[in-house]
Amino acid sequence: MFTQDDRAFDRQHIWHPYTSLHEPLPCYPVVAAEKCQLELADGRRLVDGMSSWWAAIHGYNHPRLNQALQQQMAQMSHVMFGGITHPAAVQLCRQLVSMTPEALECVFLADSGSVAVEVSMKMAMQYWLGRGERRQQFLTLQRGYHGDTFAAMSVCDPDNSMHSLWRGFLPPHHFAAAPQCAFDDAWDERDIDDFARLIAQHHTQIAAVILEPIVQGAGGMRFYHPRYLQRVREYCDRYGLLLIADEIATGFGRSGKLFACEHAQIVPDILCLGKALTGGTMTLSATLTTREVADTIGRSEAGCFMHGPTFMGNPLACAVASASLALVQEGAWQRQVAGIEQQLRDQLLALRSHPQVADVRVLGAIGVVESRTPVNMAAIQRFFVDQGVWIRPFGRLIYLMPPYIITADELAQLTTAIGRALDNPALFNA
Numbered sequence: 039m040f041t042q043d044d045r046a047f048d049r050q051h052i053w054h055p056y057t058s059l060h061e062p063l064p065c066y067p068v069v070a071a072e073k074c075q076l077e078l079a080d081g082r083r084l085v086d087g088m089s090s091w092w093a094a095i096h097g098y099n100h101p102r103l104n105q106a107l108q109q110q111m112a113q114m115s116h117v118m119f120g121g122i123t124h125p126a127a128v129q130l131c132r133q134l135v136s137m138t139p140e141a142l143e144c145v146f147l148a149d150s151g152s153v154a155v156e157v158s159m160k161m162a163m164q165y166w167l168g169r170g171e172r173r174q175q176f177l178t179l180q181r182g183y184h185g186d187t188f189a190a191m192s193v194c195d196p197d198n199s200m201h202s203l204w205r206g207f208l209p210p211h212h213f214a215a216a217p218q219c220a221f222d223d224a225w226d227e228r229d230i231d232d233f234a235r236l237i238a239q240h241h242t243q244i245a246a247v248i249l250e251p252i253v254q255g256a257g258g259m260r261f262y263h264p265r266y267l268q269r270v271r272e273y274c275d276r277y278g279l280l281l282i283a284d285e286i287a288t289g290f291g292r293s294g295k296l297f298a299c300e301h302a303q304i305v306p307d308i309l310c311l312g313k314a315l316t317g318g319t320m321t322l323s324a325t326l327t328t329r330e331v332a333d334t335i336g337r338s339e340a341g342c343f344m345h346g347p348t349f350m351g352n353p354l355a356c357a358v359a360s361a362s363l364a365l366v367q368e369g370a371w372q373r374q375v376a377g378i379e380q381q382l383r384d385q386l387l388a389l390r391s392h393p394q395v396a397d398v399r400v401l402g403a404i405g406v407v408e409s410r411t412p413v414n415m416a417a418i419q420r421f422f423v424d425q426g427v428w429i430r431p432f433g434r435l436i437y438l439m440p441p442y443i444i445t446a447d448e449l450a451q452l453t454t455a456i457g458r459a460l461d462n463p464a465l466f467n468a
């Protein structure tokens with residue numbers, strides 16, 4: 039049930055992501071979700087192309103995830119993590135340590151991706167304090183996205199996250215030009231020049247480099263060259279700086295590898311995970327690091343790592359994450375993601391010659407159509423819903439990152455809807 043009254047209350051009182059309460063864009067009431075489909079209050083079903091922002095990789099209402107939640111709920115939904123531990127957290131962290139590169143063996147659990155990024159930056163600063171140095175600057179890339187809390191925002195692309203609003207409050211960090219060599223391009227060594235210049239100039243002040251490996255997500259849906267990431271690792275080693283890989287969007291198979299760092303065969307010093315960690319069921323994040331970083335943090339003046347959220351290690355979230363990782367470990371994602379990639383290439387790359395299209399790119403289970411002019415949000419959202427699909431573009435980016443379990447027919451519905459939208463000038467701003 040979703041009444042006209044509910045709709046009116048929602049419009050007047052509830053903020054949705056990045057919207058104005060003054061003049062909100064329309065919202066679509068969803069009352070149920072199953073596998074790869076969302077059910078609207080009026081009974082219509084939409085094929086989901088978003089995985090609820092990278093998260094629902096196994097689809098919705100998954101029996102194994104539901105069962106894990108029910109079993110854990112019957113034991114306890116939550117208990118504090120200070121001075122207490124529990125089987126669900128231990129099992130999840132065992133899985134995380136075994137799935138990630140060998141050097142990453144110490145896990146910090148937190149509530150959301152943004153908090154994982156805060157934690158990673160705090161780890162890097164405390165690591166330097168443990169070495170007797172106060173280092174508070176970070177080096178990152180333009181067009182990056184790392185979350186909406188203040189430290190995370192301070193390393194997001196300055197224009198996209200409107201740093202101008204927070205001038206004087208956000209700490210200033212260093213931004214290297216965004217990589218220009220795309221994933222499949224021939225590598226051009228000059229692509230790393232700006233990064234190399236900045237790290238050479240500021241390395242004595244910098245605590246860590248933080249970036250999204252290979253896939254720059256919310257800052258532009260760009261796929262850059264693995265060699266760029268290799269060079270970053272080499273420069274971090276040369277100057278003795280930590281490398282933080284934010285795999286909150288890319289972790290658990292989305293880019294075609296279990297972790298996007300594998301495209302470049304590099305290992306970060308700190309790894310942030312979130313989004314798909316619980317299969318899209320609950321909010322949870324994990325920040326992993328090496329024994330050396332953990333030990334060095336222990337030598338800082340505080341003597342411990344200064345963080346501890348109320349819901350740290352929430353048992354329900356750990357249990358469902360554990361079930362999700364078990365599904366990942368069974369390995370079906372590899373075939374599924376490869377199949378999605380092939381179909382996206384077949385069906386989206388054909389749109390490259392369309393007059394409204396500036397670029398089309400595909401990597402793993404991510405397909406991006408970049409239009410020449412920005413979409414008219416309200417109009418295109420409505421168009422897609424009328425076409426029976428859930429696709430939520432932003433700016434000039436119409437993109438798909440469906441649940442791995444999507445069928446070929448469902449995926450074809452998504453790509454067909456994009457093709458039709460491009461033919462409709464009313465859906466784009468001039």
Ligand SMILES: *Cc1c(COP(=O)(O)O)cnc(C)c1O
Nearest residue numbers: 150151152183184185255286287
């Ligand atoms: C979504 C995202 C975050 C922030 O995660 P939240 O759970 O929304 O706080 C951080 N980094 C990247 C790369 C993301 O895609």
